[in-house]
Amino acid sequence: MLVNSKELLLKAKEGKYAIPHLNINNLEWAKYILEECNKLNVPVILGVSESASKYMGGFNTIYNLVTGLIKDLNIEIPVCLHVDHGTSFETCQEAINAGFTSVMIDASRHELSENIKITKQVVDYAHSKNVTVEAEVGHIGGTEDNITNSSTNATLEDCLTLYENTNIDSLAPALGSVHGFYKGEPNLDFKTMQIISENLPIPLVLHGGTGIPEEKIVQAISCGISKININTELQFVWATAVKEFLTNNPSVIDPRKIIGSGEEAIKAKITEIIALFKTKI
Numbered sequence: 001m002l003v004n005s006k007e008l009l010l011k012a013k014e015g016k017y018a019i020p021h022l023n024i025n026n027l028e029w030a031k032y033i034l035e036e037c038n039k040l041n042v043p044v045i046l047g048v049s050e051s052a053s054k055y056m057g058g059f060n061t062i063y064n065l066v067t068g069l070i071k072d073l074n075i076e077i078p079v080c081l082h083v084d085h086g087t088s089f090e091t092c093q094e095a096i097n098a099g100f101t102s103v104m105i106d107a108s109r110h111e112l113s114e115n116i117k118i119t120k121q122v123v124d125y126a127h128s129k130n131v132t133v134e135a136e137v138g139h140i141g142g143t144e145d146n147i148t149n150s151s152t153n154a155t156l157e158d159c160l161t162l163y164e165n166t167n168i169d170s171l172a173p174a175l176g177s178v179h180g181f182y183k184g185e186p187n188l189d190f191k192t193m194q195i196i197s198e199n200l201p202i203p204l205v206l207h208g209g210t211g212i213p214e215e216k217i218v219q220a221i222s223c224g225i226s227k228i229n230i231n232t233e234l235q236f237v238w239a240t241a242v243k244e245f246l247t248n249n250p251s252v253i254d255p256r257k258i259i260g261s262g263e264e265a266i267k268a269k270i271t272e273i274i275a276l277f278k279t280k281i
């Protein structure tokens with residue numbers, strides 16, 4: 001069943017666990033994630049970046065793909081179909097019109113006042129369609145879709161100002177995590193994370209989940225993180241398995257065998273993630 005993120009994240013905040021946000025790239029990614037999360041009986045947020053959407057054909061194609069898989073595979077868990085880092089009102093509107101149940105509007109590259117203006121426009125439209133909205137304060141850097149950006153940490157004051165002026169459903173404050181692999185140990189500002197969580201009634205989101213040591217994930221959840229985004233880690237385990245398969249089976253040309261040789265690696269990693277996040281239905 002497709003749901004928005006509201007209840008999933010509020011329950012996670014209350015129960016001190018995290019819902020996994022796993023980025024999808026194609027049919028196989030969506031299928032493996034749905035099958036594994038359904039087997040483990042946990043809810044999941046499928047994240048779709050703008051470039052992943054373009055790659056797969058567009059938001060309508062993805063909506064039909066995901067709802068088709070839910071039906072054909074008898075998926076019974078709650079599934080949230082979410083735009084990851086939507087950069088404009090128009091992108092979010094297009095996804096909502098296609099049937100997405102949740103969007104992230106990332107206007108964090110703008111000044112706070114402009115971030116608020118764009119975010120509010122998205123919230124007003126999204127809430128009229130029962131769609132939830134995540135926003136970003138500060139700026140989460142690192143490498144995503146082959147683009148590298150620097151980070152700026154969020155402050156409590158900016159988080160409160162954005163929340164009070166927009167009525168967003170969840171917030172991703174930049175507090176030291178980055179997209180892609182870390183150079184050295186991630187340096188997360190847990191103190192500010194805890195303070196923001198205590199002062200905001202909405203759940204917090206941690207981007208850049210790949211490469212954060214397990215104890216820091218546990219600490220982030222105890223500081224109020226209710227949704228953790230993972231992308232690079234699934235790409236890495238899939239690519240490693242496929243490269244090994246191709247080295248050992250150089251004559252195979254069936255794309256289903258080649259792409260599918262990463263299935264077990266993705267599913268095993270999802271099982272680890274769910275156990276670490278202590279995700280519940």
Ligand code: 13P
Nearest residue numbers: 180207208210229231232
């Ligand atoms: P990673 O690629 O570092 O796991 O981050 C994913 C993410 O935050 C997507 O929004």
